[in-house]
Amino acid sequence: MRQIKSLIWKEWLLLARDRQATAVLFLMPMIFIFILSIALQDVFSDKSNSKVTLQIISEKESKEFADSLKSKLIQMPQIDVIDENSSISAKARLKVTSETAKAFSKLSRSNFSAAQKPSQSMEIWLDPTLNPAYRWFVKVSLSNALYQLVLEKAQGNKDETNLKDPLAFINDEGIPKTEKMNLADFLKEEKVEAGRIVPTSLQQNVPGWSLFAMFFIAIPLASGILKERQDGTIKRLLTLPVTKTTLILGKLIPYVTVNLLQFVSMLLIGLYVIPLCTELKFQLGNDSQFLIPVTLICALTATSYGIFISSVSQSVEQASALSAGLVICMAALGGIMVPLFAMPLFMQEIAKISPLYWGHQAYLDVLVREVPFSVIAPKLGVLLAFALVLLSIGKRRFQWL
Amino acid sequence: MHPLLKIQNLSYQYPTAPKKALDDLSFEIKSGDFIGLLGPNGAGKTTLLSILASLIDPLKGQLVLSEPHPKSWIALAPQEIALYPSLTAFENLKFFAEIGRVESRRVNEKVKECLEFVGLYAQRDMKSGKFSGGMKRRLNIAVALVTSPKLLMLDEPTVGVDPHSRHLILQALNELNSRGTTLLYSSHYMEEVEKFCRTLLLLDHGKILFQGSMNEFKNSKQKQMSLEEHFIEWTGKDLRDV
Numbered sequence: 001m002r003q004i005k006s007l008i009w010k011e012w013l014l015l016a017r018d019r020q021a022t023a024v025l026f027l028m029p030m031i032f033i034f035i036l037s038i039a040l041q042d043v044f045s046d047k048s049n050s051k052v053t054l055q056i057i058s059e060k061e062s063k064e065f066a067d068s069l070k071s072k073l074i075q076m077p078q079i080d081v082i083d084e085n086s087s088i089s090a091k092a093r094l095k096v097t098s099e100t101a102k103a104f105s106k107l108s109r110s111n112f113s114a115a116q117k118p119s120q121s122m123e124i125w126l127d128p129t130l131n132p133a134y135r136w137f138v139k140v141s142l143s144n145a146l147y148q149l150v151l152e153k154a155q156g157n158k159d160e161t162n163l164k165d166p167l168a169f170i171n172d173e174g175i176p177k178t179e180k181m182n183l184a185d186f187l188k189e190e191k192v193e194a195g196r197i198v199p200t201s202l203q204q205n206v207p208g209w210s211l212f213a214m215f216f217i218a219i220p221l222a223s224g225i226l227k228e229r230q231d232g233t234i235k236r237l238l239t240l241p242v243t244k245t246t247l248i249l250g251k252l253i254p255y256v257t258v259n260l261l262q263f264v265s266m267l268l269i270g271l272y273v274i275p276l277c278t279e280l281k282f283q284l285g286n287d288s289q290f291l292i293p294v295t296l297i298c299a300l301t302a303t304s305y306g307i308f309i310s311s312v313s314q315s316v317e318q319a320s321a322l323s324a325g326l327v328i329c330m331a332a333l334g335g336i337m338v339p340l341f342a343m344p345l346f347m348q349e350i351a352k353i354s355p356l357y358w359g360h361q362a363y364l365d366v367l368v369r370e371v372p373f374s375v376i377a378p379k380l381g382v383l384l385a386f387a388l389v390l391l392s393i394g395k396r397r398f399q400w401l
Numbered sequence: 402m403h404p405l406l407k408i409q410n411l412s413y414q415y416p417t418a419p420k421k422a423l424d425d426l427s428f429e430i431k432s433g434d435f436i437g438l439l440g441p442n443g444a445g446k447t448t449l450l451s452i453l454a455s456l457i458d459p460l461k462g463q464l465v466l467s468e469p470h471p472k473s474w475i476a477l478a479p480q481e482i483a484l485y486p487s488l489t490a491f492e493n494l495k496f497f498a499e500i501g502r503v504e505s506r507r508v509n510e511k512v513k514e515c516l517e518f519v520g521l522y523a524q525r526d527m528k529s530g531k532f533s534g535g536m537k538r539r540l541n542i543a544v545a546l547v548t549s550p551k552l553l554m555l556d557e558p559t560v561g562v563d564p565h566s567r568h569l570i571l572q573a574l575n576e577l578n579s580r581g582t583t584l585l586y587s588s589h590y591m592e593e594v595e596k597f598c599r600t601l602l603l604l605d606h607g608k609i610l611f612q613g614s615m616n617e618f619k620n621s622k623q624k625q626m627s628l629e630e631h632f633i634e635w636t637g638k639d640l641r642d643v
Contacts (some may be wrong), residue, residue, distance in 0.1 A: 006499035017487040232481030240501045241453040241472040401456060
């Protein structure tokens with residue numbers, strides 16, 4: 001224990017006195033978060049051309065209504081309606097219950113002559129990381145589909161009293177309505193709490209660039225190991241009564257701790273500093289305690305990556321270039337530099353080969369999606385698998401002398 | 402002098418090397434001796450020191466130790482300056498003392514003693530990276546001493562050192578030996594070996610060419626020859642560019 005304490009203290013001193021490493025590990029992500037959160041504000045509020053995957057979940061009694069709604073939605077160019085049993089994770093989900101179908105049927109029978117609100121609403125779930133423009137688009141598309149069904153019913157009933165002026169059917173948000181009834185009332189967004197902040201570029205960038213910086217730990221970690229090998233200090237340590245496991249733990253523990261510190265400082269900057277200078281808001285989510293296992297596993301993966309780099313590099317220069325280069329590629333691929341939703345679908349699939357993708361998604365699960373831990377756990381499992389593979393390659397290839 | 406350790410039929414070959422680095426070596430190190438380890442480049446000196454320091458395991462043969470746990474009583478001052486440049490002299494020594502399991506309450510005292518021994522106590526708070534070559538070499542030796550080893554092995558400890566530091570190092574080693582520490586001293590500087598070592602071990606191509614006292618070595622060829630001339634006679638005049 002005393003030996004591990006000494007090894008940890010030594011690493012701390014070495015890191016604290018390495019100004020360049022400290023700047024890379026702490027200053028760089030702060031600057032990135034600050035600049036990119038402001039720079040990407042529009043990306044998060046703007047729309048792009050890719051499709052939103054929508055899943056319609058129905059019951060036996062509501063299937064007919066769901067199918068007619070689906071037939072309308074399929075015609076919308078930016079909506080990709082996926083099968084109810086599809087394994088693709090949908091960005092939007094619409095729940096059509098038998099009660100909703102009955103309510104809609106009752107509404108259309110009333111010939112839209114009286115001001116009324118539907119007794120039942122359809123629940124839409126929208127991925128909180130979804131671009132606000134898409135969120136709006138999904139709602140408009142659904143309302144449009146409903147409107148078309150209403151129109152068909154009205155034409156079938158020869159009742160066009162409320163459908164004279166097309167402009168009268170569009171409300172301020174661009175959602176179609178009849179004269180007396182807002183079809184948007186028929187849609188109810190799930191889990192929208194009062195005062196809840198719609199995800200901003202800051203929500204994407206704080207975990208994103210923190211992760212990026214955490215993986216940058218590989219530079220001082222791998223360089224440090226290689227320096228120790230080159231200058232003979234590892235050799236000297238091996239002549240002393242200390243086990244190799246203690247030496248490895250003495251490396252891993254301080255760097256995992258640095259990773260935790262990095263994340264906490266970036267979190268504090270996101271929470272308290274950036275909102276002072278911009279209009280961006282950052283929130284921790286309802287289950288912020290999940291950040292602990294997520295950060296620990298991300299830190300373990302990042303340090304394992306450092307050990308891996310030290311085992312495949314021959315010199316300090318090679319280790320620095322390789323670790324930085326690979327982290328940049330993994331970040332670009334994993335949705336850190338470019339938000340995942342802005343990538344084409346095939347790129348979103350390729351992103352999964354990057355450990356940063358899994359770390360980032362796990363963070364977004366906690367900070368933005370507020371999902372139960374059972375949803376986050378598989379992502380952490382993938383990250384742990386990355387860590388184990390990197391560590392075992394590192395262990396196999398590591399040259400002590 | 403009782404034997405501190407015996408080396409019996411020791412052989413070693415590096416995985417990618419065509420020849421053995423050490424080939425059937427047998428000798429013993431007596432307690433309190435000051436042994437000069439000589440040999441041209443590639444003779445096997447560093448490999449031998451690495452085996453004795455438990456860094457590598459011999460392929461064949463064995464070490465018979467007078468005491469168990471060799472890492473607690475055998476120390477190596479490697480050829481490289483094996484120090485952390487951004488740590489101070491004191492921090493370097495303290496760190497290695499703690500890893501070397503020096504008793505907690507004795508660490509500071511031991512560190513101070515070692516720094517004084519190599520004349521660096523006044524510079525204890527200076528980062529070792531700022532030291533001159535000679536100071537680094539002295540600190541390198543001090544680190545090896547901090548665990549109070551019974552056998553101290555030094556791999557070319559005076560390479561690139563200024564005359565003052567060299568003098569201090571050699572005087573310090575002599576004093577250490579007179580206090581009872583056994584020294585195995587590998588060097589290319591014949592005058593140092595001649596002046597301080599009592600016993601000589603000459604290696605070449607992984608084999609022992611000569612082992613015995615300094616006087617025996619000096620009388621082994623022609624009496625009027627210098628130590629260096631004897632060395633050349635024993636090992637040949639071919640250049641050893643390893």
